[in-house]
Amino acid sequence: MIKHIVMWNFKENANGKSKKENILEAKEKIEGLKNIIESIIDLELGVNIDGLTGNYDLVLYTEFKDEEGLEYYQKHPEHLPIVDYMREVVESRACVDYKA
Numbered sequence: 001m002i003k004h005i006v007m008w009n010f011k012e013n014a015n016g017k018s019k020k021e022n023i024l025e026a027k028e029k030i031e032g033l034k035n036i037i038e039s040i041i042d043l044e045l046g047v048n049i050d051g052l053t054g055n056y057d058l059v060l061y062t063e064f065k066d067e068e069g070l071e072y073y074q075k076h077p078e079h080l081p082i083v084d085y086m087r088e089v090v091e092s093r094a095c096v097d098y099k100a
Contacts (some may be wrong), residue, residue: 001065001066001099002064002069002097003097004070004097005059005060006095008059009056009090009093014089024047030045037073039069040069041065041069043061046059
C-alpha cells in the first residue's frame with residue numbers, strides 16, 4: 001500500500017478570492033476525484049482549525065494499492081487541472097509518499 005500525504009499553505013489572495021475561499025474550493029475539487037479516479041482506495045482532506053497558527057492550511061491523505069496506482073492518479077486528466085489550479089493559489093507545499 002502507498003500512502004500519499006500532501007499539505008499546502010495558501011496565498012492570502014489569489015484568483016480574485018480570499019485564502020479561505022480558495023482552500024474550500026481546492027478541497028471540493030480534490031474530493032471530487034475520489035469517485036472519478038479508480039486507483040484511489042481512500043481519500044481524506046482536512047482544513048486547519050481557524051486560529052491555529054504555524055500549521056498548514058489544508059492536508060490531503062490518500063491511499064493507493066501500489067506505486068502504479070499513485071502514478072495513474074498523478075497523471076489522470078481529471079487531476080492535472082487541479083494541479084494547475086493549486087499552483088495559482090498555493091504559497092507552499094509539502095508531500096510524503098511511503099509504503100505501508
